[in-house]
Amino acid sequence: MSSRSQVYLLAFMFFALGIGLTLYKNQSLGFPLLPGESKEVWTVESKVTFDATDAPITVSMILPQAGSNMTVLAESFSAPSYGFRVKEENGQRRAIWTQRSTQGPQTIYYKLDVVNNEDPASLAPPSPSKASSLTLSSEQEVQAKNFLEKIKARSADNLSFSIEMVNQLRALKENNKRGVNSDFKNKSVAELSLILLEVGGIPSRLVRGVSLEDGRRKQKAVDLIEVYNSDQWVIINPQNGQEGTPDDVFIWQRGGVSLLDVEGGVKSKVRFSTIENDQPAKTVALDKGTVEQSALIDFSIYSLPTESQSAFKRILLVPIGALVVVLLRIIVGLKTSGTFMPILIALAFIDTTPLAGLAIFLSIVSVGLWIRGYLSRMNLLLVARISAVVIIVIGLMGFMSVISYKLGMTQALTVTFFPMIILAWTIERMSIIWEEDGPKEVMMQGGGSLFVALMAYFAMTNPVIEHITFNFPEMLLVILSITLVVGQYNGYRLTELYRFRDLAKGQKG
Amino acid sequence: MLFVKPNLLKERGIIGMNRRNVDYIARYNARKLYPIVDNKLVTKEYAKKHNIAVPELINSIQYQFEIKQLEKILTGVDKFVVKPAQGAGGKGILVIVDRKGDTFYKPSGKEVSFDDIKRHISNILSGLHSLGGKTDIAMFEKLVDFDPVFERYSYEGVPDVRMIVFQGYPVMAMLRCSTHESDGKANLHQGAVGVGIDIKTGRSLFAVQDGRMIEKHPDTGSAFSELQVPHWQEILPLSAACYEMTGMGYLGCDIVIDKNLGALILEVNARPGLAIQIANDKGLLKRLKLIEEKAPKSTSPEERVKYSLDHFSTD
Ligand SMILES: Nc1ncnc2c1ncn2[C@@H]1O[C@H](COP(=O)(O)OP(=O)(O)O)[C@@H](O)[C@H]1O
Ligand SMILES: [Mg+2]
Numbered sequence: 001m002s003s004r005s006q007v008y009l010l011a012f013m014f015f016a017l018g019i020g021l022t023l024y025k026n027q028s029l030g031f032p033l034l035p036g037e038s039k040e041v042w043t044v045e046s047k048v049t050f051d052a053t054d055a056p057i058t059v060s061m062i063l064p065q066a067g068s069n070m071t072v073l074a075e076s077f078s079a080p081s082y083g084f085r086v087k088e089e090n091g092q093r094r095a096i097w098t099q100r101s102t103q104g105p106q107t108i109y110y111k112l113d114v115v116n117n118e119d120p121a122s123l124a125p126p127s128p129s130k131a132s133s134l135t136l137s138s139e140q141e142v143q144a145k146n147f148l149e150k151i152k153a154r155s156a157d158n159l160s161f162s163i164e165m166v167n168q169l170r171a172l173k174e175n176n177k178r179g180v181n182s183d184f185k186n187k188s189v190a191e192l193s194l195i196l197l198e199v200g201g202i203p204s205r206l207v208r209g210v211s212l213e214d215g216r217r218k219q220k221a222v223d224l225i226e227v228y229n230s231d232q233w234v235i236i237n238p239q240n241g242q243e244g245t246p247d248d249v250f251i252w253q254r255g256g257v258s259l260l261d262v263e264g265g266v267k268s269k270v271r272f273s274t275i276e277n278d279q280p281a282k283t284v285a286l287d288k289g290t291v292e293q294s295a296l297i298d299f300s301i302y303s304l305p306t307e308s309q310s311a312f313k314r315i316l317l318v319p320i321g322a323l324v325v326v327l328l329r330i331i332v333g334l335k336t337s338g339t340f341m342p343i344l345i346a347l348a349f350i351d352t353t354p355l356a357g358l359a360i361f362l363s364i365v366s367v368g369l370w371i372r373g374y375l376s377r378m379n380l381l382l383v384a385r386i387s388a389v390v391i392i393v394i395g396l397m398g399f400m401s402v403i404s405y406k407l408g409m410t411q412a413l414t415v416t417f418f419p420m421i422i423l424a425w426t427i428e429r430m431s432i433i434w435e436e437d438g439p440k441e442v443m444m445q446g447g448g449s450l451f452v453a454l455m456a457y458f459a460m461t462n463p464v465i466e467h468i469t470f471n472f473p474e475m476l477l478v479i480l481s482i483t484l485v486v487g488q489y490n491g492y493r494l495t496e497l498y499r500f501r502d503l504a505k506g507q508k509g
Numbered sequence: 510m511l512f513v514k515p516n517l518l519k520e521r522g523i524i525g526m527n528r529r530n531v532d533y534i535a536r537y538n539a540r541k542l543y544p545i546v547d548n549k550l551v552t553k554e555y556a557k558k559h560n561i562a563v564p565e566l567i568n569s570i571q572y573q574f575e576i577k578q579l580e581k582i583l584t585g586v587d588k589f590v591v592k593p594a595q596g597a598g599g600k601g602i603l604v605i606v607d608r609k610g611d612t613f614y615k616p617s618g619k620e621v622s623f624d625d626i627k628r629h630i631s632n633i634l635s636g637l638h639s640l641g642g643k644t645d646i647a648m649f650e651k652l653v654d655f656d657p658v659f660e661r662y663s664y665e666g667v668p669d670v671r672m673i674v675f676q677g678y679p680v681m682a683m684l685r686c687s688t689h690e691s692d693g694k695a696n697l698h699q700g701a702v703g704v705g706i707d708i709k710t711g712r713s714l715f716a717v718q719d720g721r722m723i724e725k726h727p728d729t730g731s732a733f734s735e736l737q738v739p740h741w742q743e744i745l746p747l748s749a750a751c752y753e754m755t756g757m758g759y760l761g762c763d764i765v766i767d768k769n770l771g772a773l774i775l776e777v778n779a780r781p782g783l784a785i786q787i788a789n790d791k792g793l794l795k796r797l798k799l800i801e802e803k804a805p806k807s808t809s810p811e812e813r814v815k816y817s818l819d820h821f822s823t824d
Contacts, residue, residue: 330527381573382635432637437699490528497512500523502722502787504513 007488011481018477025472030118030288032281035467041073041115041279042212044250048108048260050268054101057082057264059108063093067121068251070114073287079108092257106265114250115284123233123254126203136199144199158202159229159236159243166193166225167241189238190223194256203228206256207235209249210272217273221259222249250274282471301473314347316469319479321346321456328452330486333493336449337429344422345453346460351417354457358450360415361423364396365446368427369434376431390424522792524783533797537676537758538779545755546777550594550648552755559754561747562773564765567649569594573634576627583626588652591626593633593645597778599696601638603629604666606652606693616665616693653775654768658739662686662704664728666693669775670706670744670764673785673793677752678804679745679817680796682706683785684738688718689728697784702726704733705789709822711741717787744772745817749810751777761785796821 025031048059063086064072077084082097097108136144151168155161169189187195190206197204207224224246226235235245245251253259262268301312321343328334336342349357371392375385397415426449434442459465468475518525524533545551556563567589568582583589587608593601605621607614613621632638633647655667662668666687673681683703687693690700697703702723705714713736716723725732738744744764751762751774761781765773786792804816 333526381631382637488531490525490531492515492518492523492525493527496525497515497518499720500518500787501511501513502717502720503521503523503790503792504517 004488007484011484014477014481014484018474018481021474021477022468022472025285025474030281030285031471032285033468035463037281038278039115039281039284041113041277041284042070042250043111043113043275043277044210044212045109045111045273045275046210047271047273048110048262048268049271050106050262050265052102052104052106052265054103055264056101057097057099057106057262059097059263059265059268060087060261061095061110061270062253062257062259063095063110064112064114064250064252065092065254067123067254069117069120069245070250071117071288073113073115073284075110075112077108077110082108092253092255101264113287115288125231126205126228136195141199144196148196148200152200157229158227159234161200162193162197162202162204162225162227162229162236163241163243165196166236166238169193169196170238170241188223190225193225193236193238197225197227205254207251208253208259209246209251210274212248212250212274212276214274214276218271219273220271221252224249224251226254301470313466313470314350316473316476317350317460317466318343318347319476320460320465320469323479323483324456324459325452326483326486328455330489331493333495334448334452335445336452337426337433337445338449341422341426342449342452342456344419345449346456348418349453349457350461352415354454357418358454360400361418361450364393364400364415364418364423365427365430367396368393368423369431372427372431376435386424386428389427390420393420393423393427518792522794522798523786524793524797526783528794529780529783533675533759534780538760539756542756543779546757546760546779547597548594548646549592549596549776550646552774552777555754556774559750561750561754562770564590564653564767564773564775565651567651569646569648570630570634571646573631576630576634579623579627579630582649586649588654590650590652591629591633591647592650593638594648595639595643595645596633599691599694599699601629601633602694604652604693616687617689653765653773656739656766656768658737659686659766661729661731662702662726662733662736663695664688664726666691666695666701667765669695670738670748670766670772671703671761671781671785672744672748672764673759673761673781674748674751675797675800676758676804676806677749677808677810678800678813679708679748680800680821681785681789681791681793682708682744683788684713684736686726688726697782702733703784703788704736705785705791706738707822708745709818711738711744712736715788715790717784720784720787722787738766740766740772745814746810747772747774749813749817752813753810 022033026033046061048061050059059082063075064070077095077097079097081102082099084098085096087094087096095110147168148165151161151164155164166189169192173189194204194206204225204227207226209222209224211219211222213219224235224237226233228234234243235251236243237246260268260270301309304312322340325336325340325342329336329339345357345361348361352360368389372385372389375388380388397418397420400415426446430442430446433445545555550566550569553563553566567586570576570579570582587605589605591603591605596602603621603626604616605613605626606616611623613626615621630647633645636644639645653667655663659668662684663686668684668686671683671685672679682705684706685695685697686702686704687695688700688702692699695701700719702716702718704716706712707714713733716733718727724734744766748762748764751760752758755777757777757779759779759781761778763775763778765775767773783793799820805812808816
């Protein structure tokens with residue numbers, strides 16, 4: 001394989017890997033590609049209250065399960081003086097609080113942050129044989145069957161059947177406020193539906209949710225029913241007979257298991273309050289990743305302490321600057337003094353702002369050049385001369401800072417962000433170029449460097465680029481691949497189209 | 510027109526910087542050979558080994574303390590050139606053409622004192638003129654007494670012939686004449702004039718200064734159209750032999766013509782510039798392609814010169 005195709009192959013691999021990882025992080029882990037994207041995060045607080053009866057207390061509450069329409073980002077349990085653990089039972093998580101004995105009103109909090117889950121885990125089909133929990137008298141059963149017969153005639157499948165039934169039940173409830181039957185009156189539409197569906201042999205179950213409404217307090221759990229229809233579980237809202245998961249309900253639990261069990265207490269109840277807050281999408285993705293323990297996040301820059309993270313933020317911008325330098329030198333053909341000096345200047349510009357930076361840079365370099373001109377007449381060895389220039393540059397920086405501060409121009413204080421060794425070398429190189437190639441070349445190379453530095457600065461401070469480099473360090477691979485390919489570019493530089501302009505006039509051939 | 514269409518350049522076979530770097534220098538010049546050409550002292554050694562004529566080395570200074578002996582080194586030497594062994598592009602070259610007592614004279618007539626020379630050497634040793642600021646060696650070379658033919662075409666300096674040699678075949682030539690602007694050095698970007706030379710005859714083709722076509726020498730006023738490089742038949746095999754000497758596939762050699770000694774190799778460049786195409790009003794690509802694809806490999810310098818004579822004439 002020729003070295004050229006090797007480069008292309010390698011570049012392609014890097015490119016594909018970089019883009020692939022980036023897309024994965026974006027699609028699967030939810031890292032936003034653009035800065036400023038935010039997500040609705042709901043904070044749900046469930047408050048369990050009961051009166052203790054001076055007996056050993058065991059409080060057991062079911063926790064949100066996998067398959068919910070929301071993902072849990074964080075959860076916290078708070079019940080001082082209670083023992084606490086989380087227990088797995090038939091694939092359901094339950095929080096268990098225990099205490100030897102106490103008296104009086106008790107409160108236990110369980111707080112969790114949830115965010116919309118775009119693709120919830122798929123639900124298992126109903127288990128075939130389930131012991132019947134029905135306790136109907138034969139008279140009731142006949143009534144029920146008659147009722148179902150009528151509905152059956154007006155439906156096509158399990159789903160339309162269930163919806164029709166829910167609607168009928170709702171109408172019945174409305175009309176018979178006083179009720180024929182106390183059993184009927186005391187039961188909710190959801191409960192009645194579940195009983196009837198079981199009589200009718202349609203797989204169904206109770207779904208408990210929490211209604212998400214900003215600032216809502218002390219609300220009860222919402223009961224929904226779910227029926228199995230053509231290989232799919234479909235939720236039906238018994239309140240209005242609509243199918244599908246309601247947008248504003250956080251599905252907490254499926255199946256009829258009790259939400260809360262309290263032993264050693266009376267008058268127990270759970271109440272929910274919900275608050276909505278917008279959080280940066282990235283924070284949400286990160287929290288999610290930590291909960292789900294994604295290896296990509298575990299081994300990413302986010303696992304570093306915050307302080308090192310911000311240092312990295314800066315470092316990750318350097319490749320962008322390098323790419324700008326590569327493009328401007330190879331494709332455009334600009335001359336810079338020193339290959340990567342522009343990047344260092346650009347990094348300094350980030351701290352100083354470009355305008356102040358340019359002014360500081362130009363004034364220090366010109367004063368430095370002037371002093372350097374004098375030094376060159378003193379027969380100094382090169383190392384000593386450069387050191388002298390460094391010392392003078394530092395002196396100038398101090399002088400500038402003090403003077404500008406006295407004048408009230410705090411901008412100039414940022415002068416310290418310029419690496420003085422770079423300034424000293426720039427002065428040295430520029431003065432040599434001046435002596436040997438004349439001021440024109442100084443302008444060309446100095447101007448070129450500053451221009452490239454400015455371009456690099458604009459690329460590096462672009463919010464989108466900044467966001468992407470920091471959140472998707474995988475993009476380094478893409479930059480690397482571009483650099484590799486540009487390194488193979490053998491076409492003309494833009495400046496050569498000017499340089500060789502006279503060649504267009506001559507004869508062909 | 511300020512810019513030329515890239516297609517037109519392509520059609521004419523003009524090579525750009527990127528193509529030169531990627532397709533020729535990187536491919537044909539092994540890195541390990543660079544020290545031979547990047548250090549002029551080493552080049553001289555290799556030239557001696559291969560019986561290639563070079564300007565005589567008078568002396569060299571490597572350490573700062575040796576500068577004290579400058580007076581001794583220069584006793585009886587009136588005409589010489591001081592240059593950094595690892596310099597390039599005419600940087601740090603001091604040409605002295607005359608001496609009266611302790612005063613030296615540059616080609617422009619400017620006076621130079623012992624102290625000036627010492628400072629210059631000190632700078633060279635500190636690496637001021639060499640790539641990356643490496644410490645360097647200052648070398649003293651005999652001044653080339655150039656052929657009087659060139660007097661009309663070169664102002665205050667020695668003209669040199671730049672030849673591009675590809676796989677040992679001379680492919681394109683240019684005479685570089687110093688001007689007042691270039692201060693006695695024949696490096697184009699310092700303002701020297703480049704004159705394209707026909708490979709077959711050694712006669713001038715076109716002349717350029719600072720990238721633009723010119724007719725006459727800006728200082729002497731002589732028209733370049735009448736120029737004929739002397740010793741041309743000697744220059745070609747000399748440049749072709751640089752291939753055997755350095756092993757580099759793509760090189761540019763600088764040749765000066767001494768009144769008494771004839772053609773001498775001044776230096777070899779691993780990264781020769783592209784302005785030669787402007788001076789010849791011709792792209793390098795077709796000639797390079799021809800050699801890459803058709804020319805016989807492993808032949809003697811003389812045979813290669815013959816091939817070049819047969820193929821690279823402009824008329
Ligand atoms: N020995 C010499 N005698 C006269 N002129 C010289 C001599 N050496 C160099 N020069 C002048 O300096 C120019 C550059 O010299 P060269 O050795 O090619 O160094 P560089 O690598 O800097 O181009 C030459 O073109 C020539 O004009
Ligand atoms: Mg040269």
